[in-house]
Amino acid sequence: MxxxxxxxxxxxxxxxxxxxxxxxxxxxxxxxxxxxxxxxxxxxxxxxxxxxxxxxxxxxxxxxxxxxxxxxxxxxxxxxxxxxxxxxxxxxxxxxxxxxxxxxxxxxxxxxxxxxxxxxxxxxxxxxxxxxxxxxxxxxxxxxxxxxxxxxxxxxxxxxxxxxxxxxxxxxxxxxxxVQPMQPRRTLITGCRGQLGRALAAVFPDATLVDLDELDLTDDAALAAWPWEEYGLILNAAAYTAVDKAETPEGRATAWAANAAAPAALARLAAARGITLVHYSTDYVFDGSPVPGGHREDEGFAPLGVYGQTKAAGDLVVAGAPRHYVLRTSWVIGEGHNFVRTMARLAADGVDPAVVSDQVGRLTFTSELARATAHLVATEAPYGTYNVTNGGTPRSWAEYARRVFELTGHDPARVSTVTTEEYAAGKDLSPRPLHSTLALDKLAGTGFVSADADEALAAYLAG
Missing domain, CATH: 2.60.120.10 (Jelly Rolls)
Structure with a gap:
């Protein structure tokens, strides 16, 4: 024997x-x-x-x-x-x-x-x-x-x-x-019209692109009718990201459906079909307490608001799929409305903004997030959760705002500072984590070199 x-x-x-x-x-x-x-x-x-x-x-x-x-x-x-x-x-x-x-x-x-x-x-x-x-x-x-x-x-x-x-x-x-060769299993990108979805589509040009009107992830009948046997990879860029509206009765229900129920349905399908599921998460699953070196992937959840709670729930259910990657990120910047574009517009319009100075983290450009996704999938990195942001020195929102003013040819001193508490006074806002820096060691261990956020910011504005 x-x-x-x-x-x-x-x-x-x-x-x-x-x-x-x-x-x-x-x-x-x-x-x-x-x-x-x-x-x-x-x-x-x-x-x-x-x-x-x-x-x-x-x-x-x-x-x-x-x-x-x-x-x-x-x-x-x-x-x-x-x-x-x-x-x-x-x-x-x-x-x-x-x-x-x-x-x-x-x-x-x-x-x-x-x-x-x-x-x-x-x-x-x-x-x-x-x-x-x-x-x-x-x-x-x-x-x-x-x-x-x-x-x-x-x-x-x-x-x-x-x-x-x-x-x-x-x-x-x-x-x-x-003989007509058998084609490889296809890639599905959900939330294809969002900032991240568009960046993923550029990196995965042969992917099937869907948004809510093509495939409602909260509709059991629509999911059952989809030809999942043709797919080997799902990139779930669909999410409810209206942080403040998530605190309202209507927004709360929508956030739970999009950020928890929909990923749970995808995780069940991925587990049953042997599909690799990539899901995108956020620093809002933490309470923003200071952590030396940044929040790590295995840190316990402590979300401050509804948005963070629903994203934490999504992380947990996606982890039930055997072949999964949860990419946790922060301060996402892509094509469309975002903080950097807003600051550049205010600078050009002669508006002198007051920007919070006690929230600290790193920008994540959607191109970087898409690049990390392709790297993890192509290298068959171990499944699990990875922090993904641009690299470099963590900065406050106010520091990034001043850098935007400077890079667009305006006086950075026009940007004044406020605390988060001062900014929120009199407003109906969801609480924000103050310390959003994510540790990138685990991602680096797969051979991925994170692009510096300051350099990426300059390239983004130059483009």
Whole structure:
């Protein structure tokens, strides 16, 4: 009996699993699928939802080469089979092949988009395969001719032999040059018309863009009707960000729906479908108490207002999705109405503003947030929560306002200062955290270098 081990193949993502088989005079026993052990050895935690069996009456029964849009874990329950796979995914590995003989001691993890084929080498051979999506009758997917000369599969029983049994359909499948490669799973950006949504769309140009009118994340029927099987990544930029209005009865209900209920629905879908979910959070989940080096990802929540409470709830529910990133940020600046644009307009209009000087943090440009998103996804960084802001020296809103005046050619001394308490006097405002600086060490540990906020501010105004 050999030890459980996993081997790679020439097809990216396809793995061969060597299974320990316990034998005695009565027969044998094996752990055909053991999630904890196999994932620890490098097998994806692919979340199977269906188990299929294929019985082959006689030696020579040959099936394939079929491609499906789900992952498979294939093994033999009884008998022996020669198995061959061809990469049918769009990309550099299109057409790559691998073949091996499979018996009870061998299983194979086959990623989505890789064509499968099997030839029984013994009467009564039974294949078993776990899949991570449900079969839907009537849909067609790429297939390849079993005799394709490019793949050049060395069938032990020649396909033109009387012993080889093929279906009429499999005999007429196209050659590799005529196959339409399977496209990768798509990316969905929600909240696409907001500042962050627009920045994400620039970095993910092939993404599907939706806003509330195209996909209402609080509508169960709309979510159920969406073709989630086509998607592998959700970037949830949809949020209710009217901090002060969130304190009103109407705003409170809307904030909870958008910032907590909608992410919860996406998290359930992502968990069920094996989708990676990226969700964007805020420094408002903290109370703004001073923390040396800035707030860290594992700091306990202590939101001061309704907006922060709903965002904290969103963080918690998204963490229930196995493949998730929560990107916590602060003081977001993008295209459209924002603090920097307001200060530049006031400077040009001759208005001398009073700006709070006791709230301290870093600006986060949406381009930086989008760049960090792409980095974490592309590098397959460990799932979890990451702080993402621009880097550099933390500053107050008043300091940033003066810098905007200076960069636009105006006297920064025109900006006077007030405290948060003075600014809020007589106004119906939600409480603000005073210390919003977020520690960036965890993000830096993934190899991401945060762009300096002061330099980014200058570039933003120059553009």
């Amino acid at each position: 050999s030890d459980l081990r996993v081997e790679t193949t020439p097809i990216p993502g396809m793995l061969v699993v060597h299974l320990p088989v316990h034998r005695d005079d009565r027969g044998w026993f094996k752990e055909n699928w053991q999630r904890e052990k196999m994932v620890a050895l490098g097998l994806p935690d692919f979340g199977p939802v269906q188990n299929n069996m294929s019985f082959n009456v006689a030696r020579g029964a040959t099936r394939g080469i079929h491609t499906e849009p789900w992952d498979k874990f294939v093994s033999v329950a009884t008998g022996r089979a020669f198995s061959a796979w061809v990469d049918m995914r769009e990309g550099l590995s299109f057409g790559a092949t691998y073949w091996t003989e499979v018996d009870e001691s061998i299983a194979v993890f086959v990623p989505r988009g890789v064509g499968n084929s099997y030839q029984a080498l013994a009467d009564g051979t039974v294949y078993s395969y776990l899949v991570n999506d449900h079969y839907v009758a009537g849909k067609t997917y790429p297939a390849l001719n079993l005799a394709d000369p490019t793949a050049a599969i060395p069938w032990p029983i020649p396909l033109d032999s009387p012993e080889a049994e093929l279906s009429a359909k499999d005999r007429t499948n196209p050659l590799l040059g005529d």
